[in-house]
Amino acid sequence: MKISIERGALLKAVAQAQSVVERRNTIPILANVLIEAEGEGAQFRATDLDIEVVDKAPAMIERAGATTVSATTLHEIVRKLPDGALVTLTADAAAGRLTVEAGRSNFSLATLPREDFPVMASSEYQSNFTANAAVLRRLFDKSKFAISTEETRYYLNGVYMHVADGDGGKVLRCVATDGHRLARIDADLPAGATDMPGVIVPRKTVGELRKLLDDDEMDIAVSVSETKVRFATPDITLTSKVIDGTFPDYTRVIPQANTRRLEVDASEFAKAVDRVATVSSERSRAVKLQLDEDKLVLSVNAPDSGAAEEELAVAYSDERLEIGFNAKYLLEIASQVDRENAVFLFNSSGDPTLMREGNDQSAVYVVMPMRV
Incomplete structure (x- = not known):
């Protein structure tokens, strides 16, 4: 694999990846980002087995291929490169190394085989709809402060996203509570969301999702099943398992x-x-x-x-x-x-x-x- 990519595009993709990976884990491959180069660009994939993020970036591909390298190390290197630099990534599978070159800088990083990288199983989504980024941002931003940090009440460690009855009909609702305070935020129900199963979106996923929602004009494709939720922009796809538990009847409080x-x-x-x-x-x-x-x-x-x-x-x-x-x-x-x-x-x-x-x-x- 050999690709050339603009530093800004690479930094954005690797920053998204390195925030998903767990710093301390017993499975070395989970600290890595999977770089796949083919066609018009490169894909950067990272996972902690509960969340998977895939970021596409435009790149000049000299030689297609794939490899995995430490997400944190690559992010630190790219972050310190000068603005506007053109970065060349060259993978040597036989030597198990990835060379990162930009101007006079040259780095050689250890890699792990791409075959070892776990890819999250695709899910059959029961509900697929589109929601505006500003609407989703309001739903999650205004509710996330009330998420519980108590691990024993794991079913409160996220935001409960579901379809509910509002004053003027059905609404898309996000609720979070820790037993001391509660937030309940409603938005107009997007077309196609009527049959959405209620899901508890984990705290870490809510934090990662926030990075996708900065552009008010952008529409986000949302897919929901009983076990997974996926948020996708044209460039980034965030897939997450949902919390396996029953959210309490918040209406009573x-x-x-x-x-x-x-x-x-x-x-x-x-x-x-x-x-x-x-x-x-x-x-x-x-x-x-x-x-x-x-x-x-x-x-x-x-x-x-x-x-x-x-x-x-x-x-x-x-x-x-x-x-x-x-x-x-x-x-x-x-x-x-x-x-x-x-x-x-x-x-x-x-x-x-x-x-x-x-x-x-x-x-x-x-x-x-x-x-x-």
Whole structure:
């Protein structure tokens, strides 16, 4: 195999590959990227056995072929080459080496045979549809903060993507929760997605998917089966196993009867929470909210480190309420608000609190209170 490829195109492809491979693994081939050169360009494939990413890049192919080489090492080399450089990759199967040449730089890397590289088995997808990148980005970006990191509750270690009943009919919905907070985001149901099985997209896959969704104009081909999900652009295909488990009935924890309504400037609220939380104890990070007529007082009282208080002008006309929250959870939820105002709906100091972005019903957040 011998190919010449522009440094920028190679860096993009190898960066995608090296972020999928596991740094520490007992199977050496899984640290490698499979480079396949044929026809008009080259394909770069990487996997950790749960996720597989394939990135196509234009290249001048002098000699077709394939090899595998350390994804991290190749990425580091290409990253340090000068912008605009033309990189030549030459594989010598007999010697088990890949030569990387650019200008006066020359590297020789150890390779492993391409036959050893595991390729993810193709799946029969029950549902195939197309969704705009901006729509998918909103669904996953606004929900991923609530993904649980507790390995014992593995079925919460991802975003539950499914078809649900919304206010105006069926919607494509993403939900994530860790038991302390919950995010539920809706989008219009794309054509062809009606029969999609509900799947839990793993946390790592959500992170890798984000790299495909930067171009607002781009449409993403989505394929879903009971065991796998695939997202594809013209250049990159990301395939992932889904979490084998049942996502809990999240509708039961979304409060329906919360009537005490607080409306507040979202960015002012987030900044104020951040300021008073500076003195909160690391362990509890507790912030108290005291609500009275058109007034919100945020306070922290940490015996070890000090106390803080800040007052905000808000829209609130219900009876007086005191309620405590973990500052980190409040900040994460407030940072999701794209609109100017956040609306909080309370019931009592011991019940879950609901938050929306203004009057928008398509994004709903729930946060559990804590004793302060």
